[in-house]
Amino acid sequence: xxxxxxxxxxxxxxxxxxxxxxxxxxxxxxxxxxxxxxxxxxxxxxxxxxxxxxxxxxxxxxxxxxxxxxxxxxxxxxxxxxxxxxxxxxxxxxxxxxxxxxxxxxxxxxxxxxxxxxxxxxxxxxxxxxxxxxxxxxxxxxxxxxxxxxxxxxxxxxxxxxxxxx
Numbered sequence: 001x002x003x004x005x006x007x008x009x010x011x012x013x014x015x016x017x018x019x020x021x022x023x024x025x026x027x028x029x030x031x032x033x034x035x036x037x038x039x040x041x042x043x044x045x046x047x048x049x050x051x052x053x054x055x056x057x058x059x060x061x062x063x064x065x066x067x068x069x070x071x072x073x074x075x076x077x078x079x080x081x082x083x084x085x086x087x088x089x090x091x092x093x094x095x096x097x098x099x100x101x102x103x104x105x106x107x108x109x110x111x112x113x114x115x116x117x118x119x120x121x122x123x124x125x126x127x128x129x130x131x132x133x134x135x136x137x138x139x140x141x142x143x144x145x146x147x148x149x150x151x152x153x154x155x156x157x158x159x160x161x162x163x164x165x166x
Contacts, residue, residue: 064153073098074154077135088142092152096130103157104128108140113148127157
């Protein structure tokens with residue numbers, strides 16, 4: 001026959017172990033939540049292309065906008081590229097984050113592997129109308145096989161230049 005003090009001793013030992021386990025699990029969860037809540041979010045910077053950045057910032061090193069207000073309304077959402085007869089061919093997706101229509105122009109500038117401009121000023125300005133929150137696909141073809149990278153310059157067109165006189 002089992003004596004009562006032995007049963008109390010076993011019960012106390014089990015209760016003590018389960019309490020210790022609960023405290024350990026609670027501490028581990030708390031530490032995990034604290035670490036997860038303090039996760040470093042990279043700053044919003046232009047020209048940095050990492051996978052940890054917010055959508056649209058991955059390709060910002062390719063976008064040049066001289067007007068800061070316009071820069072807040074546009075981002076490159078995707079870039080597709082391939083070689084076409086030794087020339088770099090692009091399909092760039094430019095997305096508006098603005099709710100109204102924007103009348104713009106864009107121009108590609110091509111660079112060699114050393115960062116020098118290739119055929120400066122020979123790429124014409126192309127018209128572009130972006131409706132609110134629209135994404136436009138902009139094609140580009142490098143002028144020479146020496147092209148290694150590019151930038152797309154975007155500027156606003158003043159309203160007076162695209163309206164006809166009454």
